[in-house]
Amino acid sequence: MEYSESVAVITGGAGGIGLALAHEAVRRGMKVVIADIRQDALDTAVTQLSAAGGEVFGVRTDVTKIDSVTALAEATVARYGKVNLLINNAGAFVAGLAWDTPPEQYEWLINLNLKSVFHGIRSFVPRMIAQGDPCQVINIASAAGVTVYPGYASYSSTKHAVLGLSEALHLDLAAEGINNIGVTIAMPGIIRTAIMQPETASPADLHLERRSRFENATVRGVERMMSAGLDAAMSPEDAAQMIFDAASAGQLYVLPNHDSEGHQTLIQTIAKGRATGKDPYGTVLDNTLQSMARADAAANKIG
Numbered sequence: 354m355e356y357s358e359s360v361a362v363i364t365g366g367a368g369g370i371g372l373a374l375a376h377e378a379v380r381r382g383m384k385v386v387i388a389d390i391r392q393d394a395l396d397t398a399v400t401q402l403s404a405a406g407g408e409v410f411g412v413r414t415d416v417t418k419i420d421s422v423t424a425l426a427e428a429t430v431a432r433y434g435k436v437n438l439l440i441n442n443a444g445a446f447v448a449g450l451a452w453d454t455p456p457e458q459y460e461w462l463i464n465l466n467l468k469s470v471f472h473g474i475r476s477f478v479p480r481m482i483a484q485g486d487p488c489q490v491i492n493i494a495s496a497a498g499v500t501v502y503p504g505y506a507s508y509s510s511t512k513h514a515v516l517g518l519s520e521a522l523h524l525d526l527a528a529e530g531i532n533n534i535g536v537t538i539a540m541p542g543i544i545r546t547a548i549m550q551p552e553t554a555s556p557a558d559l560h561l562e563r564r565s566r567f568e569n570a571t572v573r574g575v576e577r578m579m580s581a582g583l584d585a586a587m588s589p590e591d592a593a594q595m596i597f598d599a600a601s602a603g604q605l606y607v608l609p610n611h612d613s614e615g616h617q618t619l620i621q622t623i624a625k626g627r628a629t630g631k632d633p634y635g636t637v638l639d640n641t642l643q644s645m646a647r648a649d650a651a652a653n654k655i656g
């Protein structure tokens with residue numbers, strides 16, 4: 354799609370990848386609506402994006418609630434008359450064992466990472482169909498949409514589902530002969546953001562403070578492995594540029610920081626196991642446990 358003069362809505366747009374996507378949308382000449390649950394961060398982001406020359410509007414939104422996302426769509430159309438690009442980006446990571454994740458935490462992550470995408474599609478796609486002009490939906494899934502690690506029960510299950518939902522959207526649009534809306538699915542590896550601090554935007558009663566998350570050795574190891582990876586990770590700005598380039602080229606998938614040979618081998622090993630009915634996780638698990646142990650030992654030395 355041609356971006357100049359069109360209107361973008363980005364959920365989770367006040368921080369991390371969402372804010373970088375908002376800057377990229379401004380750079381490409383779009384009017385931008387950023388939606389986020391944190392009002393203070395939203396105000397700061399609007400000031401920053403406006404200073405960069407953007408025509409920007411912030412709407413406090415809780416993507417876990419359909420009414421809030423419908424109100425976001427209405428506010429966008431009231432302000433700018435239309436919407437051309439929806440980026441379902443808001444999401445969070447928190448580690449936990451499959452049997453030891455509190456039901457409230459599962460529910461929060463399912464609502465935030467998965468149902469938010471249903472809410473976005475339901476609130477925006479019918480408007481895009483009625484408009485008939487070039488539109489795009491970009492869903493920020495994750496590398497965890499195609500891979501799984503220990504401690505990833507809630508995160509990987511939501512991101513695998515986002516992948517299925519996004520592919521279903523792509524197929525439904527094609528089957529219905531609707532050709533003004535493209536779909537792009539981003540499956541990033543580790544990107545340098547605040548993703549390892551889920552406590553900043555989670556409901557207070559979930560008690561996601563580090564101390565309780567770190568009581569279990571597997572959970573602590575996986576969180577430390579990810580935190581260690583953040584320092585060397587791709588910048589959100591580079592990820593945002595890759596995602597926009599892929600969407601404008603009409604690509605269905607884009608894998609920022611997840612397209613190296615090592616990542617490709619891992620994705621294909623897991624996919625082959627699934628396709629052939631053979632457990633692929635032997636060496637994958639050994640390598641992960643070693644990385645977790647190294648990250649834990651390094652953090653203990655520093656701490």
Ligand SMILES: NC(=O)c1ccc[n+]([C@@H]2O[C@H](COP(=O)([O-])OP(=O)(O)OC[C@H]3O[C@@H](n4cnc5c(N)ncnc54)[C@H](O)[C@@H]3O)[C@@H](O)[C@H]2O)c1
Pocket residue numbers: 364365366367368369370371388389390391394414415416417442443444445446465493494495496540541542543544545546547548554
């Ligand atoms: N950073 C990574 O390594 C990485 C890798 C793969 C996928 N992702 C995905 O990218 C997306 C963005 O993550 P990030 O790394 O920028 O994290 P982040 O924590 O830096 O940003 C997430 C943003 O979402 C907002 N948010 C949280 N709950 C919300 C709600 N209920 N309603 C509206 N906004 C809400 C937060 O306030 C924050 O501004 C997520 O879907 C995440 O799963 C991130």
